[in-house]
Amino acid sequence: MQQSSVSPAFAEKRRCLLNTKKPQIFPFSWKDLLISVGILFCAVELCILLRMADTSDGFASPIFVLAVLLISRLTTGYLFGLISAILGVIGVNYIFTYPYWAFNFTISGYPLTFLTLLGVSLITCTMTTKIKQQDRLRAETEKEKMRANLLRSVSHDIRTPLTSIMGSTSAVLENPSLSKEEQKKLLEDARDEAQWLIRVVENLLSITRIGDAQAQITKEPEAAEEVLGEAVRKFRKRFPSVSIRVEAPEELLLVPMDAILIEQVLSNLLENAVFHGETTTCILLSVQSEGRYARFSVADNGCGIPPRELPTLFDGTLKRNETASGDGKRNMGLGLSVCMAIVRAHNGTMEAKNLDRGAEFSFRLPLFEEESL
Known part of the structure; x- marks a missing residue:
């Protein structure tokens, strides 16, 4: 028997497709149930008030059509939309049309009311389902775009430092006649390249955490000043010559976040201020409400x-800015695209602007009170 030649990548993709759950037509959730009950209750109350003000019966039908429309639009699947259509017919025919509290299927408008409510429910549920599917596809497209930009940046960012490390270490090993100063310089270059690789790998791990959780990360209330302190501690260890000042409010700021990911964002921004600010000697790191x-x-x-780079600053498509040595490590598209992905996963926003002197990167995260509502 001939052995299958299916590649591991194709097999993994096929396995993921087979394991993907098909969308349910009649899903049940307590949230949808509460929404349906609330809307139907409001429709009934409105009909009661209108009956008290007017003896005519024509108001019930449009009110329940509106109720069915809202339920079908605000719930998932077809279950509650169809149930509301049936209950709407009962409300129109049994409760708010003469003879009251008695079924009368001989009313001329009854079949039309039933078909209208049923049609409204089916059409609205179908449109809602398609809209949600399009939203999921759009989210998947954005995720794939982010991964493509990530791979495009990483392919160069990893290869170039490895080549430099190999060159420096080979020069030290193969040329024993080098002076101590020359050996020290080559080893320092190799160390710097290794640190660069560590930062790239940390960004890769951050993206992987977000992608594996489908951008749904676990957030816990964290003190903002503690997260800043940890980021500053790591920064000062690597860049002792750069002055950094921290400003935080006196009151405690509890922010729902994944502390490790937000520390990664702050570390990326601090390192960008040094590497891409070029003449940076002082950094202000602050948090405020x-x-x-x-x-x-x-x-x-x-x-x-x-200014030409501001529109594409966070999408990972910045052109590589080679240094004089041609190492190509000055591209900040990777780090900033990772920052944007992490902030978006926290339901936050991010922006950048130029100051009178220097630049400012900022992002906003919802406070604990808003998340708990």
């Missing part, structure tokens, strides 16, 4: 952001 949000900010006194 803005309404229902906590605003994190990283401001530097460097050379600022080229």
